[in-house]
Amino acid sequence: MAPPSSEEPAAASGAGAISKVLVVIAMQTEALPLVTRFQLVEAAADDSIFPKGAPWTRYHGDYKGLHIDLVWPGKDPVLGVDSVGTVSAALVTYASIQLLKPDLIINAGTAGGFKARGAGIGDVFLASDVAFHDRRIPIPVFDSYGIGARKTFETPNIVKELNLKVGKLSTGDSLDMSPHDETAILSNEATVKDMEGAAVAYVADLFSTPAIFVKAVTDIVDGEKPTAEEFLQNLISVTMALDQAVMQVVDFISGKCISDL
Numbered sequence: 112m113a114p115p116s117s118e119e120p121a122a123a124s125g126a127g128a129i130s131k132v133l134v135v136i137a138m139q140t141e142a143l144p145l146v147t148r149f150q151l152v153e154a155a156a157d158d159s160i161f162p163k164g165a166p167w168t169r170y171h172g173d174y175k176g177l178h179i180d181l182v183w184p185g186k187d188p189v190l191g192v193d194s195v196g197t198v199s200a201a202l203v204t205y206a207s208i209q210l211l212k213p214d215l216i217i218n219a220g221t222a223g224g225f226k227a228r229g230a231g232i233g234d235v236f237l238a239s240d241v242a243f244h245d246r247r248i249p250i251p252v253f254d255s256y257g258i259g260a261r262k263t264f265e266t267p268n269i270v271k272e273l274n275l276k277v278g279k280l281s282t283g284d285s286l287d288m289s290p291h292d293e294t295a296i297l298s299n300e301a302t303v304k305d306m307e308g309a310a311v312a313y314v315a316d317l318f319s320t321p322a323i324f325v326k327a328v329t330d331i332v333d334g335e336k337p338t339a340e341e342f343l344q345n346l347i348s349v350t351m352a353l354d355q356a357v358m359q360v361v362d363f364i365s366g367k368c369i370s371d372l
């Protein structure tokens with residue numbers, strides 16, 4: 112991930128304590144336990160920082176010396192379901208960086224895991240790398256742009272202290288996995304698969320904002336069960352594991368500088 116530029120706030124250059132954390136979450140079910148945990152309040156719709164018409168929702172509050180903003184892309188205005196996927200994630204991340212100027216982004220959510228690479232249901236991973244698996248552009252250089260592989264912001268002390276699993280994350284706009292996706296995911300050497308991470312990383316990198324990716328496994332992609340069924344079956348219980356891990360990460364961050372992570 113690109114180093115912070117000299118125009119960033121002190122915390123982003125590693126010089127001062129982190130004060131503003133932005134949590135980006137795709138699903139309401141994943142977001143609400145954290146809203147309760149950190150006692151965040153929802154920003155009133157008539158007082159939103161976001162442009163009129165955007166369904167994006169922000170919860171905010173202070174926790175252990177940090178100001179936490181948790182943003183969720185909201186419900187699709189037509190269909191009423193959570194606005195999952197890369198487009199909504201990139202948009203809400205972009206707007207939040209511009210308007211809130213966070214020192215650090217935590218993209219938290221659920222993911223599919225590969226048992227062949229050591230993932231099990233309920234495991235929580237910190238992503239070391241992210242890449243896309245459904246942006247195939249077979250033209251030199253455009254091919255690498257499509258894959259968009261990048262290292263995430265390194266947090267060796269979080270990994271050591273919290274004993275989280277570490278693995279590569281591959282992102283695409285589908286919950287299931289086509290044969291094309293499978294080939295790309297293998298090539299990305301991914302242990303976990305989600306629908307937002309690489310998009311959030313792209314935007315965070317554009318604006319030199321350190322970002323970390325906390326992903327909890329709801330379904331085993333290389334297992335026997337149909338993905339959608341297994342995902343829905345485990346969503347609530349795994350969200351509890353995600354909530355616990357994000358709290359531990361935020362507790363660790365409290366009072367620290369970016370360079371301490």
Ligand code: ADE
Nearest residue numbers: 221222223286304305306
């Ligand atoms: N989120 C949870 N499970 C997933 C999967 N199998 N693929 C993409 N995103 C997910």
